[in-house]
Amino acid sequence: MKMKAKLVFWIGLAVLAAIVIYHLNWDLVRALEFSTVWEYREVMVWALGMSLMIALIATAIGLVVGTLLAIVSQSSLPILRWIVVIYVEIFRNTPILVMLIWVHFALPILTGFTTTAFQSGLIAMGLQSSAYFSEIVRAGIGAVPRGQWEAALALGLPLRPRWTEIVLPQALRIIIPPLANLAISLFKATSILSILSISELMTVSTRISNFTFKPIEVLTVAACMYCIVGYLMSRGTLRLERHLREGER
Amino acid sequence: MTVIISTVSLGFGVIIGLIACLGKLMERGIEYQLATNFIDFFRTIPEMVLIFWVYSCLPLLFDLRLSAETCGILALSLYSGAFLAEIFRAGILAVPREQIEGALALGLPKIPVWRFVILPQAIRRMMPAFVNFLTELIKASSLLSAIGITELVYQASTLGAQTFRYVEFLSAIALLYFLIILPFSLYSRRSEMVLVRRTGQ
Numbered sequence: 134m135k136m137k138a139k140l141v142f143w144i145g146l147a148v149l150a151a152i153v154i155y156h157l158n159w160d161l162v163r164a165l166e167f168s169t170v171w172e173y174r175e176v177m178v179w180a181l182g183m184s185l186m187i188a189l190i191a192t193a194i195g196l197v198v199g200t201l202l203a204i205v206s207q208s209s210l211p212i213l214r215w216i217v218v219i220y221v222e223i224f225r226n227t228p229i230l231v232m233l234i235w236v237h238f239a240l241p242i243l244t245g246f247t248t249t250a251f252q253s254g255l256i257a258m259g260l261q262s263s264a265y266f267s268e269i270v271r272a273g274i275g276a277v278p279r280g281q282w283e284a285a286l287a288l289g290l291p292l293r294p295r296w297t298e299i300v301l302p303q304a305l306r307i308i309i310p311p312l313a314n315l316a317i318s319l320f321k322a323t324s325i326l327s328i329l330s331i332s333e334l335m336t337v338s339t340r341i342s343n344f345t346f347k348p349i350e351v352l353t354v355a356a357c358m359y360c361i362v363g364y365l366m367s368r369g370t371l372r373l374e375r376h377l378r379e380g381e382r
Numbered sequence: 383m384t385v386i387i388s389t390v391s392l393g394f395g396v397i398i399g400l401i402a403c404l405g406k407l408m409e410r411g412i413e414y415q416l417a418t419n420f421i422d423f424f425r426t427i428p429e430m431v432l433i434f435w436v437y438s439c440l441p442l443l444f445d446l447r448l449s450a451e452t453c454g455i456l457a458l459s460l461y462s463g464a465f466l467a468e469i470f471r472a473g474i475l476a477v478p479r480e481q482i483e484g485a486l487a488l489g490l491p492k493i494p495v496w497r498f499v500i501l502p503q504a505i506r507r508m509m510p511a512f513v514n515f516l517t518e519l520i521k522a523s524s525l526l527s528a529i530g531i532t533e534l535v536y537q538a539s540t541l542g543a544q545t546f547r548y549v550e551f552l553s554a555i556a557l558l559y560f561l562i563i564l565p566f567s568l569y570s571r572r573s574e575m576v577l578v579r580r581t582g583q
Binding site for chain 1: 413521560
């Protein structure tokens with residue numbers, strides 16, 4: 134079985150490699166010049182910083198709004214619970230691109246406020262991330278043992294400390310790994326903001342590649358930058374997860 | 383168009399995912415390394431960057447003339463292949479070890495073990511994640527408007543620009559996406575609950 138699986142794997146790989154090698158335009162590969170990208174290194178690193186900053190702000194907005202939504206979703210009023218469910222379903226089930234275009238082009242017509250591309254990007258990402266975060270926080274709150282709630286109630290703790298002292302700290306510890314994963318996908322989603330040409334990494338690299346006529350070099354480097362940062366972030370998450378699990382024992 | 387592209391890339395994605403999953407299940411050796419690197423790379427690279435890379439670099443590199451649709455499908459297939467490989471693997475690994483050992487101890491040959499013991503349970507376990515990914519894929523297909531494929535978003539923004547009725551068209555596609563994705567999302571929510579109840583995890 135293992136031999137057969139290995140064989141299938143290698144045959145697939147060999148066919149793929151043969152196709153790639155046969156069709157590759159070797160003249161072009163030899164003419165690749167990565168030095169042009171090096172000239173723009175500062176701009177690209179700044180753009181990467183911009184991407185990270187947008188992701189960070191979106192994470193912060195999402196965390197705050199999402200936690201509030203999750204608290205509201207535990208309320209005893211059915212109307213409030215329904216509002217949260219509808220909000221979450223709407224923003225989880227529409228692509229961020231559609232939201233982005235909607236916020237940027239349709240919202241100003243409806244409300245009369247014009248937003249800059251940067252603002253609409255943040256609004257759209259904040260809406261989306263708060264919906265996702267509220268689901269995660271809700272799951273975390275659900276995972277806090279029932280006994281903790283009952284003990285807090287039995288001790289006569291008022292509403293505020295019941296949440297801030299008992300439930301949320303425990304819930305947050307449980308949900309740190311999924312939160313970190315979501316932050317990584319928000320970082321990936323910042324590339325979508327290039328549609329509105331906010332000067333983050335994707336926009337800047339497309340601009341450079343149009344300017345220098347070297348799309349392959351610039352885009353490959355940009356892809357690698359995203360990949361490396363994303364990889365480091367996910368490595369960090371794994372580390373954190375392991376650390377938390379050890380702390381529990 | 384959105385539906386066609388999503389379906390075709392899902393099909394290719396399943397094939398790529400199965401191969402990569404096979405490699406990753408080896409647990410060591412060159413196959414494992416290759417599959418892991420492939421999966422990690424395509425999972426960490428943003429979809430948008432992948433789409434642009436395939437669209438503007440691949441035709442140059444291979445001296446091919448690819449239509450935007452082909453590029454879009456290729457990019458989404460790679461993207462879904464990497465994600466599906468992990469979903470498949472998680473499903474297969476979630477099958478309790480005793481089940482496999484029990485089947486082997488009963489003297490079942492390897493292929494029936496896969497066919498009747500591992501796969502049915504693995505598929506049931508991976509269904510919620512799979513459907514969840516399907517919604518992600520449909521959402522990612524909206525990004526293809528950036529390379530000029532006439533799917534929902536592209537169509538709506540061109541029509542909006544022609545008729546100056548942005549609000550109507552954009553709200554309409556937002557609603558349309560919502561309606562396409564909602565059944566999947568409800569299904570995955572339900573089946574997750576059923577699974578939790580049944581396996582007690």
